[in-house]
Amino acid sequence: MKTLAALPKQTSAPAKLISPSTAARTPTRIAPAVSTESQFVPLIHASKVVLHLRQIHAQILLQGFSWSSLLATQLVSASSLRNAIDYSISVFSQYHPKNVFLFNALIRGLVKNARFEVALSHFVLMLRSDARPDRMTYPFVLKSTAQLFLRRLAGELHCMIFKTGVELDSFVEVSLADMYVKIEELGYALKVFDESPHRLDSRSTLLWNVLINGCCKKGDIVKAMELFHTMPGRGIKPDEVVFLALLTACTHAGQVDLGLNIFDSMRLDYQIDPSMKHYSLIVDLLGRAGRLNEALKFIEEMPINPDLVIWGTLFCACRAHKNVEIAEFAVTKLLELEPKHPGSYVFLSNAYAAVGRWEDAERVRSSMQDKGVGKGPGxxxxxxxxxxxxxxxxxxxxxxxxxxxxxxxxxxxxxxxxxxxxxxxxxxxxxxxxxxxxxxxxxxxxxxxxxxxxxxxxxxxxxxxxxxxxxxxxxxxxxxxxxxxxxxxxxxxxxxxxxxxxxxxxxxxxxxx
DNA sequence: CTAGGGTTAG
Structure with missing residues (x-):
């Protein structure tokens, strides 16, 4: 099969393709490239499975001269979003020359598929090519660096952004700050934050969340609360995500009452409806502290039906605090939920094991493997x-x-x-x-x-x-x-x-x- | 004349 690279490029040989003699022999090929492209783009977007993308790819190949970086980019992007990152890589490697769009699409796809090392190696390829990274490139590169805990690269990237004059828009800033949070350089994250012209923009909630989450992850709940309390005064409206961070931090710090206060405040002062995640954090908050009866009461009074995470959390707390009675109750509830929730296997298997039903535990475990619903290895x-x-x-x-x-x-x-x-x-x-x-x-x-x-x-x-x-x-x-x-x-x-x-x-x- | 984006938590 011909590779894309081997096909004549539209820009390099237009005169030859539209010359009268060529056109006479191959009349179907003289349609303007633009109309051909615009015909393919919606098809690519509408493709739900990779097979369709491959078919479109083949069709484009048949009309070789209209193949463009735009189509290549669309294909790379669409296939990476459909969990066919390897196909994205192969389309990417077939198209030349690679421009910034194509690199960005691939790097984004790699990050979305958690292939952080590969994303970074393509960033290096990008630096060696003629394509210059732009403000769309950096969020993904920064994310990869953060995920891999690459402290030295983190600083180098920040320098690179600064030196090459890449626009520090709010996306890049959030990514930068979050990277510093993830490599535990809260000082730099704060610096990015303090110097951000966007931080007082009412839409900058994300940047605040990143910072507050950083404090929480480090265990500095005092600083987190301090930042949190300055939000309303600056016209920033806290959202549900920041409460997840704060509640998690309270749990880790054993600050039960503070956590409960924050939870109430979220509903009453900020009019935010708690989600299942918030509810399970409160169960965890109470449960870890050994306040199991309160946790149970809380679950029973929740306005929504508790899911398996809630019962599983309670169950774990019961085991830690050796409360057999409530543990068994939680197990019963987990069992009731089993058929409906394919994600309940880990909890369920542990619950069976805890009450000595080893065969059931094993059965759940193996069906978990059969269905491939395991959370993946550690x-x-x-x-x-x-x-x-x-x-x-x-x-x-x-x-x-x-x-x-x-x-x-x-x-x-x-x-x-x-x-x-x-x-x-x-x-x-x-x-x-x-x-x-x-x-x-x-x-x-x-x-x-x-x-x-x-x-x-x-x-x-x-x-x-x-x-x-x-x-x-x-x-x-x-x-x-x-x-x-x-x-x-x-x-x-x-x-x-x-x-x-x-x-x-x-x-x-x-x-x- | 130009495709693509950030926070919990993968």
Whole structure:
């Protein structure tokens, strides 16, 4: 099959294509390119499946001369949004020369599909090409950098934006601030915020949310509340998202009453209807603090029907506080919801296991795998010398340093045991998503990442920074503390909820998270 | 004459 690159380009040979002799022989080919393009664009947008896109692609190929970067861009963009990122990459690589639109479409698609490393490598290709990154490029590049915790690149990108005079519109600013939040440089995030001409725009709620969320993630609820309270005075209307951040922070800080006040204020002072997420945060807030009866009462008085997350949250709280009675009630409710909610498997399986119904637990677990509804494996990554290394729970066999990592892990664990570390088997059953198989405890992805980083980096250098896609489990949390003592290193884990700083045997979250 | 965008939480 001919590749797109091999086809004559419309701009390079127009004279030849419309010459009378050519036109006479191939009359269908003299239609103006513009009309051909405009004919394809809506088709691409209307395509629901990748197969359609491939058919359109083939059709465009048949009319080779009207192939344009616009169509290529549309194809790349449409296929990436339909979960066919590999097809996007192949269209992208076939079209030359690549302009800024094409690069942007691909980078955006890669980010939407969580292929952050690949997104960054295409950004590098872009820098080496004639296409110059613009204000549409940076939000995605910044997002990738943030996700991968690449602190050095973060600064370089900010410089690049500044030096090349890319317009700092509110999108770029939000992305910049959020990147600094995610790499835990709250000071820089605040600087971006303070210098933003958009921050007092009534539509700048997002920028405020990013900052407040940053404070919450770091555990600085005082600063978060301070920022929050300055919003109305500046004409910024808090939205439902900022309350999610604040309530989560209250839960992590054990500030139950503050959280309840914020929840009331959200409804009464700001007229925001709580969503299911807000309700489950309150259940978590009460539950974690051991106020289980109140949590139950709260659920029963909710104006909407509690979903499985709510019952699952209550169930986890009951287990932590060893309240069998309410736990069983929560399990009953979870069972009632089972047929309707394909996402309930993790909770349900744990609930069965907790009441000793191992066969049911196993049945749920395997049907979860059959239907492919698992939340995906836990993974962690860690950066060493600018390279991102990713680890998946229980599976480091393919890693080239698998033996060394395993050995190092053994060494850490036995050292920790001497200092009082007890492998926390209760976490095997805890609802920390997918990683709870017994043998997986010793090979959780964050442990693998830690061992790898300790091998690869020399003592007393920069902190080890690990990113984890789920919440860190209690056993790993405990081991990290011992590891921070033995290695004399600072270890930072950014999990899905917040930052954990391990130093000299303690964690910044105060073990309540 | 020009396609494409940011916060919770993947």
């Amino acid at each position: 993974w962690s990554h860690v950066e060493v010398d600018g390279q991102v290394h990713r680890f998946v729970a229980g599976d480091n066999a393919h890693h080239k340093d698998a033996n060394e990592i395993h050995q190092k892990l053994e060494e850490i664990m036995s050292g920790a045991r001497k200092q009082g570390y007890m492998p926390g088997t209760e976490w095997v059953l805890h609802n920390i998503e997918e990683e709870e198989k017994e043998d997986a405890l010793g090979s959780h992805s964050e442990k693998l990442a830690l061992a790898f980083a300790l091998i690869q980096t020399s003592p007393k250098t920069a902190p080890i920074r690990i990113v984890k896609n789920l919440r860190i489990c209690g056993d790993c949390h405990s081991l990290m503390k011992y590891a921070s003592i033995m290695s004399q290193r600072e270890i930072i884990v950014r999990d899905i909820k917040r930052f954990h700083h391990f130093k000299d045997g303690t964690c910044s979250c105060g073990d309540y998270w």
